[in-house]
Amino acid sequence: MDYIKKTKRIVDKYNNDKEAVLDILQDVQEEFGYVPKESVAYIASACSVNLSRLFGILTFYSQFYLSPRGKNILKVCCGTACHVKGAERNLAKAEEVLNIKDGQTSADRMYTLEKIACMGACGLAPVVTINKDVYGHVTPERIDKIIKNKGYRE
Amino acid sequence: MNKEKIKVFIGMATCGRAAGAQAVLDAAKYEIAQKQLAIEIIETGCIGMCSKEVLLDVVLPGKSRVTYGNVTPQDVPVIFSEHIEKGLPVKKLIVGQLPVDSKINYEQIACYGSLPFMAKQKRQIIKRCGEINPEKIDDYLAFAGYKALSKVLKMSPEAIIKEIEDSQLRGRGGGGFLTGLKWSICASAQSEIKYMICNADEGDPGAFMDRSLLESDPHSVIEGIIIGCFAIGAAEGYIYIRSEYPLAVERLKIAIKQAEERGFLGKNILGSGFNCNLKIKKGSGAFVCGEETALMASIEGRRGMPRPRPPFPAEVGLWGKPTNINNVETFANVPLIILEGGKTYAQTGTLKSKGTKIFALTGKVNNTGMIEVPMGITIREIVFDIGQGIADNKKFKAVQIGGPSGGCLGHTNLDTPIDYDSLTQAGAIMGSGGCVVMDEDTCMVDIARYFMDFIQNESCGKCVPCRIGSKRMLEILTRICQGDGREKDLVLLEELANNVKALSLCGLGKTSANPILSTLRYFKDEYIAHIKEKRCPAKACKKLIQYRVVALNCKTCSLCVKVCSSNAIEGGAKGVAAFILDGKCVSCGACFEKCPHNAIVVTDANDFLRDKETQL
Ligand SMILES: Cc1cc2nc3c(=O)[nH]c(=O)nc-3n(C[C@H](O)[C@H](O)[C@H](O)COP(=O)(O)O)c2cc1C
Ligand code: FES
Numbered sequence: 001m002d003y004i005k006k007t008k009r010i011v012d013k014y015n016n017d018k019e020a021v022l023d024i025l026q027d028v029q030e031e032f033g034y035v036p037k038e039s040v041a042y043i044a045s046a047c048s049v050n051l052s053r054l055f056g057i058l059t060f061y062s063q064f065y066l067s068p069r070g071k072n073i074l075k076v077c078c079g080t081a082c083h084v085k086g087a088e089r090n091l092a093k094a095e096e097v098l099n100i101k102d103g104q105t106s107a108d109r110m111y112t113l114e115k116i117a118c119m120g121a122c123g124l125a126p127v128v129t130i131n132k133d134v135y136g137h138v139t140p141e142r143i144d145k146i147i148k149n150k151g152y153r154e
Numbered sequence: 155m156n157k158e159k160i161k162v163f164i165g166m167a168t169c170g171r172a173a174g175a176q177a178v179l180d181a182a183k184y185e186i187a188q189k190q191l192a193i194e195i196i197e198t199g200c201i202g203m204c205s206k207e208v209l210l211d212v213v214l215p216g217k218s219r220v221t222y223g224n225v226t227p228q229d230v231p232v233i234f235s236e237h238i239e240k241g242l243p244v245k246k247l248i249v250g251q252l253p254v255d256s257k258i259n260y261e262q263i264a265c266y267g268s269l270p271f272m273a274k275q276k277r278q279i280i281k282r283c284g285e286i287n288p289e290k291i292d293d294y295l296a297f298a299g300y301k302a303l304s305k306v307l308k309m310s311p312e313a314i315i316k317e318i319e320d321s322q323l324r325g326r327g328g329g330g331f332l333t334g335l336k337w338s339i340c341a342s343a344q345s346e347i348k349y350m351i352c353n354a355d356e357g358d359p360g361a362f363m364d365r366s367l368l369e370s371d372p373h374s375v376i377e378g379i380i381i382g383c384f385a386i387g388a389a390e391g392y393i394y395i396r397s398e399y400p401l402a403v404e405r406l407k408i409a410i411k412q413a414e415e416r417g418f419l420g421k422n423i424l425g426s427g428f429n430c431n432l433k434i435k436k437g438s439g440a441f442v443c444g445e446e447t448a449l450m451a452s453i454e455g456r457r458g459m460p461r462p463r464p465p466f467p468a469e470v471g472l473w474g475k476p477t478n479i480n481n482v483e484t485f486a487n488v489p490l491i492i493l494e495g496g497k498t499y500a501q502t503g504t505l506k507s508k509g510t511k512i513f514a515l516t517g518k519v520n521n522t523g524m525i526e527v528p529m530g531i532t533i534r535e536i537v538f539d540i541g542q543g544i545a546d547n548k549k550f551k552a553v554q555i556g557g558p559s560g561g562c563l564g565h566t567n568l569d570t571p572i573d574y575d576s577l578t579q580a581g582a583i584m585g586s587g588g589c590v591v592m593d594e595d596t597c598m599v600d601i602a603r604y605f606m607d608f609i610q611n612e613s614c615g616k617c618v619p620c621r622i623g624s625k626r627m628l629e630i631l632t633r634i635c636q637g638d639g640r641e642k643d644l645v646l647l648e649e650l651a652n653n654v655k656a657l658s659l660c661g662l663g664k665t666s667a668n669p670i671l672s673t674l675r676y677f678k679d680e681y682i683a684h685i686k687e688k689r690c691p692a693k694a695c696k697k698l699i700q701y702r703v704v705a706l707n708c709k710t711c712s713l714c715v716k717v718c719s720s721n722a723i724e725g726g727a728k729g730v731a732a733f734i735l736d737g738k739c740v741s742c743g744a745c746f747e748k749c750p751h752n753a754i755v756v757t758d759a760n761d762f763l764r765d766k767e768t769q770l
Contacts, residue, residue, distance in 0.1 A: 061438035079359030081516035118359035123204020136172035
């Protein structure tokens with residue numbers, strides 16, 4: 001199985017170290033874009049930690065996902081600086097254009113929409129990111145263009 | 155002939171990239187390739203002028219550095235052909251010049267020091283930001299980099315700590331604990347193994363100083379950490395950084411590797427026999443992990459939940475060993491203190507707050523950006539001198555300092571000096587340095603609700619007052635914003651806030667009520683307007699406002715009809731004035747902003763109803 005093989009490679013890198021489970025889970029998240037059930041089970045037995053502890057960690061930190069996410073991740077910043085400059089309207093527009101709500105993934109798995117609290121470019125608020133691209137001074141009209149024009153569909 | 159190359163600097167930190175720095179960089183590279191010019195491009199970090207991004211600087215050999223602002227890819231060919239080829243700076247894009255050896259080369263261009271944004275700053279910690287290439291250790295070395303480290307390796311740990319104590323440096327991560335005292339407690343702990351942690355979690359939404367520092371000048375932070383390790387006797391350090399900052403992580407990795415290669419990190423540092431290793435740990439998206447005990451739990455691979463103190467980390471810390479934890483900016487102060495001496499450092503500032511503080515100035519001011527100011531400067535100077543006042547000719551209402559643990563200060567506090575104790579007294583806190591300016595369009599009840607929403611989401615759930623208290627406070631604030639507030643709500647809110655403050659386990663809960671208490675203190679009238687009159691004075695709470703068209707002003711251009719995503723506007727074309735359907739309108743305000751003829755106005759929802767009744 002692909003999941004297991006790749007997960008094993010990651011776990012091996014950390015020498016099955018129980019104390020490195022957070023790093024292992026982060027790497028698994030990075031590898032697959034989410035943390036598959038199969039990987040969790042494998043890590044539990046390979047590092048001898050309880051499944052319950054792993055799920056405890058996975059559900060505590062907001063950056064772990066237990067189901068697959070979209071190919072493109074659209075993050076709308078709603079941090080204080082962005083909030084003051086009307087970020088909620090950007091979020092509403094993104095929800096409308098993509099027809100999904102905050103935290104959801106579109107049916108074709110092209111987009112995942114996420115509301116985040118500050119990504120550190122507050123001087124250019126309101127801010128939106130798609131994958132690794134950062135956009136400043138975003139208006140609802142521009143969000144529409146960003147989503148549609150940027151060739152994020154390939 | 156001067157053999158020095160022409161240099162072009164482009165700010166490539168996260169904020170620069172957000173403004174489109176990559177396209178400007180590509181345009182510059184294209185220009186160089188096309189014209190086969192011998193020009194060196196230097197990708198720098200952030201100089202702090204966010205509102206002027208993308209920034210591009212040109213240095214002709216032996217001449218001042220000229221900074222261009224708001225540069226687009228289309229401007230690049232002009233700058234190249236005029237300035238670089240003919241030596242004539244392009245006036246309309248110029249921000250200022252930075253003279254070399256105080257020689258002013260260009261007559262009519264303002265010098266950096268005289269720009270309003272710069273004049274009241276004291277840039278001693280961020281002085282290299284935007285000047286050097288953060289990915290090249292030699293750039294840092296050229297600016298006295300790692301000199302402080304070589305100096306301390308010949309000193310005794312006690313002498314180093316004495317120097318820090320003399321500087322009276324207080325932690326920049328929020329609490330403001332004396333750094334020298336913290337180090338001396340940890341240094342005197344008896345243990346073979348000790349740890350040093352750098353807190354780069356920076357969870358406060360609206361703050362980005364630590365990110366900027368790490369992206370623009372990572373070596374200064376690393377040097378501070380190594381000095382700290384030497385002083386307390388730790389051979390291992392961790393930098394805990396939030397994963398929302400990929401570029402900062404990348405640059406830290408590069409910097410650590412370079413420091414190892416040059417012998418500033420690793421075994422037998424600079425031949426002193428002192429060993430020290432640094433590791434990066436990435437967070438996984440939990441605000442509470444910025445709290446020191448939660449942070450250590452997270453490094454240990456557990457859920458990031460705080461625990462009661464004492465025992466303090468200096469006694470029982472990471473993996474049970476004595477641990478010292480400081481903020482990024484605190485560490486960045488250390489090399490400077492060592493180089494100029496603690497006593498000299500302490501000459502800047504107020505009686506109990508020494509040195510400078512870096513702020514992220516954001517929100518509705520004209521000049522947003524990262525600024526470094528001497529302690530004791532007033533809020534007025536920050537907002538109106540450095541920030542150049544409120545954008546769009548609006549009126550100043552408040553400034554939020556300290557993030558979710560801080561508070562909103564209004565007009566009456568404009569002359570409050572920035573120092574730990576004055577800010578606490580005023581109901582805010584120094585915090586990590588977020589400084590969000592708000593104008594008349596910002597509703598203070600909504601801001602309190604916004605922060606409580608944040609806290610309620612981020613509460614780890616371990617202690618009841620914070621978990622349940624934040625939820626209840628959020629419910630009350632939400633109903634006030636929706637016009638369902640009750641007369642007794644304010645009393646209830648204040649009582650809850652004080653209880654949560656007194657009973658919570660960690661700083662998250664203890665300070666969570668500050669946004670409410672400070673807005674209640676300075677902006678109570680807004681709460682009362684929401685509750686008694688069902689009216690939002692700032693016209694921001696959607697349930698309490700109504701948009702409508704002033705038919706006389708409508709030019710039937712139909713822009714509003716096109717921009718409305720709820721199909722709530724009829725008419726607006728062919729000479730028929732637009733008309734907003736109340737049933738469909740969701741009060742998003744898009745038409746209001748789009749209308750070029752001021753034909754759309756926003757009114758209180760209850761006025762609207764009253765008007766309608768009288769019309770009938
Ligand atoms: C909820 C909460 C969040 C915090 N977040 C941060 C943070 O993001 N960065 C930081 O440096 N300190 C943060 N702190 C403060 C740390 O617990 C700690 O006091 C600080 O890192 C000590 O460093 P200093 O003495 O250099 O300020 C936070 C505290 C609390 C209670
Ligand atoms: S608040 Fe949006 S980037 Fe900081």
